[in-house]
Amino acid sequence: MNLELFLPELTLAAVAIIVILLDLVIPRKGWLVVVSIAGIVVAAGFTIAMWGGSSQAIFNNMLAVDNFALFFKLLFLAIAALVILASTDYVSKFARFQGEYHALVLLSALGMMLMAATTELISIYLALELTSISLYVLVGFLKDPKSTEASLKYLLLGAVASAVLLFGMALVFGFTGKTQLGEIAQAIQALSLTGVLASPGLILGMVLMVAGFGFKIAAVPFHMWVPDVYEGAPTPITAYLSVASKAAGFAIILRVFYSAFGLPQWLSLDWGMLFAVLAAIGMTLGNVIAIPQTNIKRMLGYSSIAQAGYLMVGLATVGFSPAADIVGRSSLLFFLASYALTNLGAFTAIIAISNKLNSDQISDYSGMGRRAPLLALALTLCLISLIGMPPAAGFMAKFYIFSGAVQHGLLWLVVIAVINSVISSYYYLRVVKVMWLGEPASEEKVPSSGALRLALSLSCLGVLLLGIIPGFIMKLAEVAAKMFVF
């Protein structure tokens, strides 16, 4: 039993508990942030120390410690840290439960780290539930009608999605007799084509799992919860949902579909096509519905549906490419990293602006370029990155993911995707236009705390770095995509 391989997770769990306990005794709540960040840094240190080592399985092959999992663990830790930093302004408004807020953020990060590492259906489900239940509570944290409604909606739809996922897992288990992903893969390869066709339940199970995971990543048509939940949730949690929860969903989809259903080739072509179609629908629907939105959080909600569509182009590539080809996976990892930084940057700027305005209406952002030039500049950079224009990270991410897709015969999907990028420029630039061209409603400056400015500058710096010299992260993504335990 190699407990040291489990140290990042243990650290995070311990810190979450410490934060709750500390909340009881200390009056200065700022320390909670410090302790949380310190815990994350320690956990990240453990994770980095493991990077590059040989892949290992722990807990009876239920968890994998490979570079793929480590890449995502680092990503989730970074996201959690940025979210906690960005929340400081927001959380200071709560009279109570600040300790719980930070602890829940840490616990859901723990769940996501487990999601990235699990290689077994039951632990996948458990990790997913740990993540989701923490997030249900966080979404309802404001306790106003909108936040409560969002939380209830998220809970109910999430429960349905979990049930669907569980049903799908049960079917897969029923037809293969295994829960371990590698063993499922062997069982499927032992079946002949006619054997699978004779037992359509296996395919049904696979499709139901797509539906269950599709809810997590906000893929159309499982996206109905997104706009309401994004609008109602506390803004830092919206940011958290839109990047971390989505990245975790993609991590688990990659893991399951690549290692359990990756072979034989006709099976992976099947689900590759499924994801390609979902991608095309998701991008188009998300972008078109985002155009008339007037609330910036709702708009970014639909934008995240569209971004999930671009990400699914990567999944489709994984399905279409031979198992040895890593471009689909590595481009997906790179896209997730750059999307996470971009969306966090955008939401952090929005947190600062909304705190001052008490409004999320796009029209209220009028003249922000003069009231808060640096915030507006940062938000502009992030929106440009979301469009996928250089010199921001979004451009490189799209270039990388699309180049993989073109290599595997998905030119049609790429053409749809690039046209979608043009459509999306319309609503992203509308925000830019309002900020820089509109007349300010007042001359008051927009204040922001040091922690928030730190989070914002870190994400913007990341967006620029990934956009101009992406080689290093691409290399990491390639290494992470290569080392993949069955």
Next chain:
Amino acid sequence: MSFNYLTTIIFLPVAGAILIAFIPGLSQRAIKWLAALFTFVPLALSIYLFAIFDRSAGAIQFEEKLSWIPAINAHYHLGVDGLSLPLVILMTFLGFLVVLISWKIDLRPREYFAWLLLLETSILGVFCSLDLLLFFLFWEIEVIPMYFLISIWGTGRREYSAIKYVVYTLFGSAMMLAGILSLYFATGSLSMVEIAQGGLAPFTAVIPVVAIFFLLLTGFAVKLPVFPLHTWLPDAHTDAPTAVSVVLAGALLKMGGYGMIRLCVTIFPQVAQQYAPLLVAFAIVSVLYGAAVTLRQTDLKRLVAYSSISHMGYVLLGIFALGQVSLVGATLQMFSHGIITGLLFAMAGLVMHNAGERDLRKLGGLVRQMPIIAVVFSVAGLGALGLPLTSGFAAEFLVFVGSFTSTVVSGIQVYTILGVLGIVITAGYILWMLQRVFYGPALEQFNGAKDADILERVYMFAFVAVIMLVGIYPAILTDVIKTGILPIMGLLGA
């Protein structure tokens, strides 16, 4: 390691932009002087490069190559040859002069000059990049400054025009991105030089080469612009501030023509030959349609804008006649149109500024109030209609001679003759415009209108000097251009 001229030329303006944007408490004067300094040095450097450019060697010179993104085999690869060097000079020249043209800007000058300098960097980057990803990166960056420059400092329906420009450009570049990705997939390389040398023959099976050619061409055709993708141009020009119109007409449109020669013709010589008749026909439609519509314009700037469509039609004609002389002519026409139309826009802007009126039906008799502007405007106009001794004549003559004698397209003589008719219409609208603005009875509402001041005379002189220099001694440029065109002729098998 030798001095990295091209990197310095490309990134000096953006360095200036960063200084201007982030140094707190700069006075308006300081901002303008900084902008002038950070555009003058690239101009001086590019003229120096032009002087030391080795005219006997046809190869790419002043190359810089660094590994940039190993994962996708992308390089930071810069270099200029006879094709791109004149366009680099064109941009640095205009880049410096538009700072002078913008000297009277007082609305949010800090942002204005920062965007203007960023724009210069991105255009220079396009002309110098030899890596497709780098090329595309610079190509896309240009959209953002243009959007802000038109929508904040423009006039009229500026926000509509700005977003129209963005959507058209992004549509074109989306197609181009798909083309670049296909090209990258087909060859595994992003280097323009390698792809052009390697040829595409082994890869035709997977993605049709014709599809890639047209994906790229669409991107460039939007920019050039070619009928029927031109409708963004009159709006953008009419509503843009004067200096931005100068850059837009002078250098931005050239990115389209440059891209066509650099990528479409060089990488796909066979496809280019196959589809040349179609594209030549589009060129003639652009020439005649553009000229005819120009005749009907009543807005001074819109008139100059539409004339660009017609003139860029000559570029398209020269390119897809695919002859050595015609390609040299097309490149020279790009340079010459950049200077002449830049001057036309600058003069139109001056007239509008000093007379406070842009409607041709209300203008008249201004030669009395602004004789210098009238003379310079006339010189630019005569250049536009191709009068001998101006660069316009040299360029258009080469295009016509080249395409008339081209053997690639059968019946191109008829097209060429139709194209020459465009010149007649050009003479019509230019002279009619000059007459309506400057001649006729003096109108009393313009009595107080001023003529050009010292600064304006300086840049007018620079423009006119270049127009005359190239008109009298075109070989100064064509010697250089020829070294860039000859390798392409080799690829075309001529």
